[in-house]
Amino acid sequence: MSQPQRAPGGFPVVGIIGGGQLARMCAGPAAELGVTLSVLAEAPDASAALVIPSAPVGSHADLAAVLAFARDCDVVTFDHEHVPAPVLAALVAEGMPLHPSPAALVFAQDKVAMRERLTAGGIPVPRWTVARTEAQVEAFGAQTGWPVVVKTPRGGYDGKGVLIADQPADVRDWLSRPETTDTGLLLEERVPFVRELAALIARSPSGQAAAWPVVETVQTDGICTEVLAPAPGIDPALAAQITATALRIAGDLGVTGVLAVELFETPEGGFLVNELAMRPHNSGHWSMDGAVTGQFEQHLRAVLDLPLGDPTPHHPWTVMANVLGGDDEEIYSAYRHVMARDPGAKVHMYGKGVRPGRKIGHVNVSGEDLGDARERAGHAAAYLQGSVRE
Amino acid sequence: MSQPQRAPGGFPVVGIIGGGQLARMCAGPAAELGVTLSVLAEAPDASAALVIPSAPVGSHADLAAVLAFARDCDVVTFDHEHVPAPVLAALVAEGMPLHPSPAALVFAQDKVAMRERLTAGGIPVPRWTVARTEAQVEAFGAQTGWPVVVKTPRGGYDGKGVLIADQPADVRDWLSRPETTDTGLLLEERVPFVRELAALIARSPSGQAAAWPVVETVQTDGICTEVLAPAPGIDPALAAQITATALRIAGDLGVTGVLAVELFETPEGGFLVNELAMRPHNSGHWSMDGAVTGQFEQHLRAVLDLPLGDPTPHHPWTVMANVLGGDDEEIYSAYRHVMARDPGAKVHMYGKGVRPGRKIGHVNVSGEDLGDARERAGHAAAYLQGSVRE
Numbered sequence: 001m002s003q004p005q006r007a008p009g010g011f012p013v014v015g016i017i018g019g020g021q022l023a024r025m026c027a028g029p030a031a032e033l034g035v036t037l038s039v040l041a042e043a044p045d046a047s048a049a050l051v052i053p054s055a056p057v058g059s060h061a062d063l064a065a066v067l068a069f070a071r072d073c074d075v076v077t078f079d080h081e082h083v084p085a086p087v088l089a090a091l092v093a094e095g096m097p098l099h100p101s102p103a104a105l106v107f108a109q110d111k112v113a114m115r116e117r118l119t120a121g122g123i124p125v126p127r128w129t130v131a132r133t134e135a136q137v138e139a140f141g142a143q144t145g146w147p148v149v150v151k152t153p154r155g156g157y158d159g160k161g162v163l164i165a166d167q168p169a170d171v172r173d174w175l176s177r178p179e180t181t182d183t184g185l186l187l188e189e190r191v192p193f194v195r196e197l198a199a200l201i202a203r204s205p206s207g208q209a210a211a212w213p214v215v216e217t218v219q220t221d222g223i224c225t226e227v228l229a230p231a232p233g234i235d236p237a238l239a240a241q242i243t244a245t246a247l248r249i250a251g252d253l254g255v256t257g258v259l260a261v262e263l264f265e266t267p268e269g270g271f272l273v274n275e276l277a278m279r280p281h282n283s284g285h286w287s288m289d290g291a292v293t294g295q296f297e298q299h300l301r302a303v304l305d306l307p308l309g310d311p312t313p314h315h316p317w318t319v320m321a322n323v324l325g326g327d328d329e330e331i332y333s334a335y336r337h338v339m340a341r342d343p344g345a346k347v348h349m350y351g352k353g354v355r356p357g358r359k360i361g362h363v364n365v366s367g368e369d370l371g372d373a374r375e376r377a378g379h380a381a382a383y384l385q386g387s388v389r390e
Numbered sequence: 391m392s393q394p395q396r397a398p399g400g401f402p403v404v405g406i407i408g409g410g411q412l413a414r415m416c417a418g419p420a421a422e423l424g425v426t427l428s429v430l431a432e433a434p435d436a437s438a439a440l441v442i443p444s445a446p447v448g449s450h451a452d453l454a455a456v457l458a459f460a461r462d463c464d465v466v467t468f469d470h471e472h473v474p475a476p477v478l479a480a481l482v483a484e485g486m487p488l489h490p491s492p493a494a495l496v497f498a499q500d501k502v503a504m505r506e507r508l509t510a511g512g513i514p515v516p517r518w519t520v521a522r523t524e525a526q527v528e529a530f531g532a533q534t535g536w537p538v539v540v541k542t543p544r545g546g547y548d549g550k551g552v553l554i555a556d557q558p559a560d561v562r563d564w565l566s567r568p569e570t571t572d573t574g575l576l577l578e579e580r581v582p583f584v585r586e587l588a589a590l591i592a593r594s595p596s597g598q599a600a601a602w603p604v605v606e607t608v609q610t611d612g613i614c615t616e617v618l619a620p621a622p623g624i625d626p627a628l629a630a631q632i633t634a635t636a637l638r639i640a641g642d643l644g645v646t647g648v649l650a651v652e653l654f655e656t657p658e659g660g661f662l663v664n665e666l667a668m669r670p671h672n673s674g675h676w677s678m679d680g681a682v683t684g685q686f687e688q689h690l691r692a693v694l695d696l697p698l699g700d701p702t703p704h705h706p707w708t709v710m711a712n713v714l715g716g717d718d719e720e721i722y723s724a725y726r727h728v729m730a731r732d733p734g735a736k737v738h739m740y741g742k743g744v745r746p747g748r749k750i751g752h753v754n755v756s757g758e759d760l761g762d763a764r765e766r767a768g769h770a771a772a773y774l775q776g777s778v779r780e
Contacts, residue, residue, distance in 0.1 A: 007741035008744070009722055009739070009744065010721060010723060024421060027418065027441070030441075031415075031417050032737070050395055051417070051420075051443065053441065053443045053445070292733075292756075314705075315704075330400045331400060336696065339698075339699070343698065346682075348422045348424075349399070349422070349423065351397035351401075351424055352397075352398070
């Protein structure tokens with residue numbers, strides 16, 4: 001039985017296209033709000049399908065499957081940004097409320113469209129261009145200096161679809177791909193940033209918005225491994241400016257739901273916008289335990305056009321450490337050590353099979369002392385992924 | 391498909407007999423821990439069945455149904471205390487780990503057994519006796535004074551199964567019931583208490599225990615309507631004594647999982663134990679938002695014999711207000727007002743149909759000021775149940 005079962009009392013059904021961990025982590029908040037979830041899942045054992053009763057299996061690219069799925073929902077939102085434009089257009093033609101709308105979502109789907117739009121809006125971004133030939137790559141490198149950051153406009157995540165080129169020849173393979181003729185490659189200057197930051201906000205269809213504090217994100221090999229909330233020692237004026245920028249982007253682009261803006265802090269004390277994501281985001285996982293309203297509850301409230309919840313942190317510091325798949329497929333037996341060592345560690349696992357480097361869970365630790373919280377969250381995550389055993 | 395789907399990584403399946411809101415509120419914490427839940431539900435639309443994929447329908451009193459259900463689980467616990475002794479015995483005979491064990495659970499199932507055991511252990515309780523005749527009732531009333539509190543030994547909850555008798559004749563109907571011949575009625579002195587308190591602890595099979603702060607519970611017509619955490623102004627020595635008593639009861643009785651001890655605070659500054667519940671309890675709902683580890687996560691950790699989580703409160707005060715069913719079957723439209731008025735109110739609804747006086751949800755509010763938190767939680771709950779509309 002895959003049809004969502006409505007609760008009595010007039011509660012709606014929220015559909016989520018995609019059954020990854022972001023859909024999964026909506027399950028708890030939805031149950032508490034009394035809202036029914038339905039997930040269009042990639043497989044019967046998708047992360048979200050393990051915990052949500054209504055999880056029909058189908059592809060986000062299959063128009064018929066998506067339409068059949070959406071007809072049982074009152075509003076539809078997304079676990080990822082990979083739903084093709086024609087599928088989105090068909091949903092809109094059916095009158096299905098989509099959050100974010102396709103008109104906004106395109107700026108999270110297509111990095112070139114995003115760069116164009118932000119540049120036109122006067123938002124600070126790294127210098128960029130679109131290249132289809134080695135000569136164009138060479139010209140851009142000559143202008144910004146090497147190395148140059150090369151990105152596929154669509155489909156990248158967790159370091160995939162990103163290349164650091166030291167010379168034009170490094171891009172030759174990517175330039176020769178058939179899709180490059182069509183879309184080109186996005187070239188960006190390599191920003192000599194001090195650190196990476198993220199701004200997370202939520203915006204409702206009525207236009208209400210709420211912002212969590214700006215956080216610092218730590219990446220390892222292109223994958224986010226740690227988030228510090230709030231960003232330690234950040235100039236309050238810079239934080240305010242970043243939050244205002246994120247709110248402006250959300251308003252200008254008409255984003256509904258959660259919006260994550262990933263940024264570089266520059267040596268001059270300013271910032272440049274790196275990426276946008278229009279859904280709950282890894283940089284906001286800390287809020288599940290560290291704020292009055294976590295990002296998954298807030299996303300549901302936003303897409304339902306309910307008044308937004310208070311994003312205030314509970315504690316001076318919350319640190320999130322991602323658990324990445326290691327060599328060991330067994331995870332559960334690590335719980336005994338992790339929980340005995342640290343009764344305050346909040347462990348979140350996604351029900352996903354282990355593959356090296358795959359995000360399979362995260363740990364949040366809140367407290368008064370940043371160093372202590374980092375050590376605790378980092379140790380718990382490392383122990384769960386098997387990279388430390390003491 | 392009703393069989394629980396295991397997550398990869400060695401994670402266990404926890405079975406819960408009964409599909410009420412207590413089972414439902416385990417869903418979020420179980421999803422985050424990566425633990426699979428399976429619920430033996432009263433009906434396909436039971437509160438927990440709406441949010442948990444594995445929810446076979448069957449009666450807790452049906453031996454075959456319970457055994458078939460339990461065979462898919464690694465450990466079994468309970469949403470309520472109504473599973474009959476022969477069913478529990480059959481589970482034990484099969485080698486199924488049950489938490490709490492039948493040997494402990496009997497003291498939550500049978501109020502006479504509980505009174506006998508606590509009395510023998512020197513735990514302070516109201517004066518009590520068992521009566522089968524009007525003459526016995528009259529003798530007890532003559533000894534303790536009128537009115538007398540009359541309870542059916544089994545099956546009562548939320549004020550059901552409790553009678554306040556002003557004279558022996560008030561008990562005549564209950565005495566004439568066939569089951570009274572068998573079990574008798576429990577008579578208790580009416581304690582002139584100052585207020586009602588509750589101690590909530592968790593204990594694991596390994597014997598580790600953790601205690602939340604002692605709370606004050608406010609009852610209206612025998613139904614808990616408000617919980618103040620911690621109990622305002624409580625003498626720290628009294629609170630410590632109550633917590634020690636709850637821990638001692640859990641150890642003496644071999645309770646595993648969450649134990650709630652309901653108590654009366656006496657005018658002399660002491661306490662008397664009123665009731666025991668061996669499962670997550672209404673008096674602990676505040677901990678879902680108000681403590682580092684909420685009672686539903688803690689119950690799962692305890693029944694899995696995992697190290698227990700930190701029960702420390704996040705805030706000086708958390709107030710829980712129950713939402714009781716009113717006249718209006720529509721609930722969701724009240725969200726707009728409730729959430730707009732108070733972005734910090736944490737709303738929990740159970741997916742249950744409205745019946746007057748039925749517990750259908752609750753609201754938690756945390757903060758620095760008790761009066762403010764009470765007003766906010768109370769208003770939100772009253773608005774959701776339709777008893778105020780402004």
